[in-house]
Amino acid sequence: MTADARTAPRGSGTAPWTRAALGANLLGSDGRLGITIFEEVTALAQEHGAINLGQGFPDEDGPQEILDAARSAIADGANQYAPGQGLPVLRSAIAAHQERFYGLTVDPQTEVIVSTGATESIAAAILAFAGPGDEVLTFEPFYDSYGAVIGLSGATHTTAPLRAPDFQPDAASLEAAFSERTRIVVVNNPHNPTGSVFTRAALELIVRLAERHGAIIVTDEVYEHLTFGVPHIPVATLSGAADRTLTISSAGKTFSVTGWKVGWLSGPAELVAQVRTVKTFLTYTSGTPFQGAVALGLGLPDAFFTSAAATLRRKRDLLGEGLRAAGFDVFEPEGTFFTTVDAAPLGVEDATDLARRLPSLIGVAAIPVAMFCHEEGAERTRSLLRFAFCKRFDVIEEGALRLGALRERV
Ligand code: PMP
Ligand code: GLN
Numbered sequence: 180m181t182a183d184a185r186t187a188p189r190g191s192g193t194a195p196w197t198r199a200a201l202g203a204n205l206l207g208s209d210g211r212l213g214i215t216i217f218e219e220v221t222a223l224a225q226e227h228g229a230i231n232l233g234q235g236f237p238d239e240d241g242p243q244e245i246l247d248a249a250r251s252a253i254a255d256g257a258n259q260y261a262p263g264q265g266l267p268v269l270r271s272a273i274a275a276h277q278e279r280f281y282g283l284t285v286d287p288q289t290e291v292i293v294s295t296g297a298t299e300s301i302a303a304a305i306l307a308f309a310g311p312g313d314e315v316l317t318f319e320p321f322y323d324s325y326g327a328v329i330g331l332s333g334a335t336h337t338t339a340p341l342r343a344p345d346f347q348p349d350a351a352s353l354e355a356a357f358s359e360r361t362r363i364v365v366v367n368n369p370h371n372p373t374g375s376v377f378t379r380a381a382l383e384l385i386v387r388l389a390e391r392h393g394a395i396i397v398t399d400e401v402y403e404h405l406t407f408g409v410p411h412i413p414v415a416t417l418s419g420a421a422d423r424t425l426t427i428s429s430a431g432k433t434f435s436v437t438g439w440k441v442g443w444l445s446g447p448a449e450l451v452a453q454v455r456t457v458k459t460f461l462t463y464t465s466g467t468p469f470q471g472a473v474a475l476g477l478g479l480p481d482a483f484f485t486s487a488a489a490t491l492r493r494k495r496d497l498l499g500e501g502l503r504a505a506g507f508d509v510f511e512p513e514g515t516f517f518t519t520v521d522a523a524p525l526g527v528e529d530a531t532d533l534a535r536r537l538p539s540l541i542g543v544a545a546i547p548v549a550m551f552c553h554e555e556g557a558e559r560t561r562s563l564l565r566f567a568f569c570k571r572f573d574v575i576e577e578g579a580l581r582l583g584a585l586r587e588r589v
Pocket of ligand 1: 235295296297298299322367371399401428429430431437440441442
């Protein structure tokens with residue numbers, strides 16, 4: 180160890196790519212490496228006994244039969260490695276789900292892999308196809324793991340803005356963001372953090388541009404069942420998309436089991452095989468007893484899926500009322516767990532600073548949208564905050580009540 184490394188501040192002795200790749204978003208305010216903004220805000224919420232409307236995890240369990248199935252699987256000895264590609268029963272259930280909800284035909288033998296959450300599928304897909312000299316295009320704001328993994332791949336991260344109030348892709352900026360080096364375009368629809376659900380026209384434009392530039396589409400659709408009165412349109416269903424699209428989803432949101440980390444990816448066999456190779460050396464295989472339980476979940480009747488979205492929609496409405504009453508400008512989401520607001524009407528210019536003070540100030544936690552952005556996007560979203568409504572009704576009510584005190588304390 181050099182003297183410099185010994186005396187350098189914590190976190191600064193890491194590999195050079197770590198800082199470049201992971202950037203400020205992964206550095207806690209005290210400079211600790213490896214802390215995401217989600218963890219930082221959750222820790223602050225715990226410290227101050229705040230209502231945590233920051234990190235997006237439900238505070239109620241999902242369907243009892245799924246939880247029971249995982250318990251039984253453990254009791255019945257499903258405790259060793261699953262096949263690297265995932266348990267056949269889950270791969271078949273994923274294929275059946277794609278057919279049932281979207282009319283997509285997927286071969287469970289060659290066109291599906293199970294991963295450790297959607298996060299691993301995203302990482303494996305990007306690492307499989309992008310490297311130094313390539314560009315990976317995401318919309319901005321973007322889910323934090325995209326930026327980190329693109330950095331790890333050595334590719335250049337380019338972005339196209341989603342702007343308030345509707346946070347839909349903008350045709351001119353999107354066209355300008357593609358280049359002959361664009362290897363992958365990452366789509367996240369429904370979109371975290373803004374809650375927008377992309378229109379068919381926007382999705383068709385993405386496909387046309389990907390075709391024109393020979394890019395692969397990696398689409399993160401983890402909130403596919405959580406839309407409010409608008410349809411979810413999988414990219415892979417659009418004309419010209421199927422042979423270049425890798426579709427990713429996860430059990431975490433749909434079944435309120437974010438801690439199980441069961442995700443999956445489907446697409447053309449040649450592309451899936453390459454992702455599978457990377458996945459093999461990231462984790463090889465994932466949580467055996469959870470896989471059968473998720474297979475059961477994917478086969479639940481339609482009523483389960485519609486009622487989960489309907490309940491969440493009522494939670495969105497309840498939180499929205501509280502946020503409006505507190506004085507924020509509210510951008511009503513059409514999907515996901517999240518409502519984005521503008522704190523500018525309260526005289527707040529720097530929402531990141533407010534997010535760090537909010538737990539002690541009024542006992543509520545939220546995430547600054549700028550944390551999902553590079554520098555320019557962070558400037559554009561400087562006064563925006565994201566609140567999660569995947570919480571019990573009484574928790575949201577209490578959060579809304581506390582938010583009512585913000586105007587006089589901010
Ligand atoms: N993508 C998006 C857009 C998300 O919001 C999340 C977090 N919930 C993930 C991926 C990660 O999903 P998982 O927990 O299944 O890895
Ligand atoms: N996806 C969740 C969110 O956006 C949490 C993700 C995380 O903690 N890494 O809040």
